[in-house]
Amino acid sequence: MNLQRTRHSHRGIIGVESAIVMIAFVIVAAALAFVVLNMGFSTTQKAKTITTSSLEEASTAMEISGTVFGIGCTSSSASCDSIQKINATIIPIKIAAGGQLVNFAPGVTAISFFSKNVEYTNIFAGTITVDEYKQPILAFRQAALEAGAAFDAFNGSNPINGTLPSETTAFVYWPKRLNTNSILESGEHAVLAIGFADSDRPVAGEKISIEIMLSDGGTLSIDRIIPNITRENVDLG
Numbered sequence: 413m414n415l416q417r418t419r420h421s422h423r424g425i426i427g428v429e430s431a432i433v434m435i436a437f438v439i440v441a442a443a444l445a446f447v448v449l450n451m452g453f454s455t456t457q458k459a460k461t462i463t464t465s466s467l468e469e470a471s472t473a474m475e476i477s478g479t480v481f482g483i484g485c486t487s488s489s490a491s492c493d494s495i496q497k498i499n500a501t502i503i504p505i506k507i508a509a510g511g512q513l514v515n516f517a518p519g520v521t522a523i524s525f526f527s528k529n530v531e532y533t534n535i536f537a538g539t540i541t542v543d544e545y546k547q548p549i550l551a552f553r554q555a556a557l558e559a560g561a562a563f564d565a566f567n568g569s570n571p572i573n574g575t576l577p578s579e580t581t582a583f584v585y586w587p588k589r590l591n592t593n594s595i596l597e598s599g600e601h602a603v604l605a606i607g608f609a610d611s612d613r614p615v616a617g618e619k620i621s622i623e624i625m626l627s628d629g630g631t632l633s634i635d636r637i638i639p640n641i642t643r644e645n646v647d648l649g
Contacts, residue, residue: 473630474514477506477601480636482646483548483572485613496641497613499571501648502548503604503622503634504587507596514596516584518562520627523582523604527620530612532580537562539594540585548572551585551605571607582606614638 483500485492507514515521516539523536540558545551549572556566565577584594588601596602604624614620616638624632636648 473508473511474505474596474624474632475508476504476632476634478504480504480634480648482614482638482641482648484641484644484646485574486641486643487574495615497615498638498641498646499574499576499608499613500548500552501606501608501620501622503606505596505602505604505624505632506600507598511598513598514626515628516594516596516602522625523606524623524625525580525582525606525620526622527612527614528618530580535580535582535606537565537581537583540583541589541592541594544587544589545585545603546587548603548605551583551603552607554585555583555605555607565609566607569607576610576613577607578609580606580609580612616640 480501480503482498483502485497485499487493518536518538521536522534525532525535537555538558538560540551540554542554545554549570552566552570552572555563556569558566563581563583565579565581567578569575569577571577582604584596584602584604586600586602588599590597590600604622606622608614619635619637622634624634638648639646
């Protein structure tokens with residue numbers, strides 16, 4: 413009888429041990445499943461964040477809002493009688509449909525210029541916000557009056573009249589604005605103006621590339637081939 417009871421007791425212990433082992437397996441499997449699911453959720457969230465960020469960057473893109481044109485030099489008094497050149501380029505821009513605000517502060521914006529002979533990674537001086545300017549000649553005139561060393565290249569010069577800046581420099585001004593800050597908003601129109609130094613002026617048949625690069629948005633690239641220069645206003649398309 414004692415032996416019989418001992419055998420029955422051992423069977424009960426073995427059953428309890430098996431149950432403990434099974435519960436341990438279940439707990440471990442549940443923990444692993446939680447880790448896998450958590451990693452999957454984290455990956456999904458990361459992908460969502462990247463996608464949202466990409467969409468936000470794409471939505472800040474600008475677009476050209478009209479005809480890009482150059483200021484041609486054809487006068488013998490400006491040494492352009494035998495080889496005609498471009499003194500400046502005027503590029504109208506606005507927010508793309510569905511886009512967000514574009515900050516043109518010099519600290520977050522860079523403008524590069526490339527041609528056959530020069531490569532400038534950043535020629536941006538800044539923005540002119542004291543007033544609206546319907547004509548480029550008035551904007552360049554104000555550029556010569558702007559404070560700050562970034563605009564010093566325009567001191568005593570106006571490429572519309574044939575007097576060239578000391579170095580190739582770009583700035584942004586507003587023909588139509590809603591306020592006086594350096595941010596391009598929906599409903600506003602801005603113009604990127606570039607005045608070329610004497611040795612940097614493009615000639616007919618030359619390809620020029622201009623890029624507006626923002627810290628939080630896409631890059632607007634403008635590529636043009638200079639046509640024959642027969643007048644002051646040259647249509648660059």
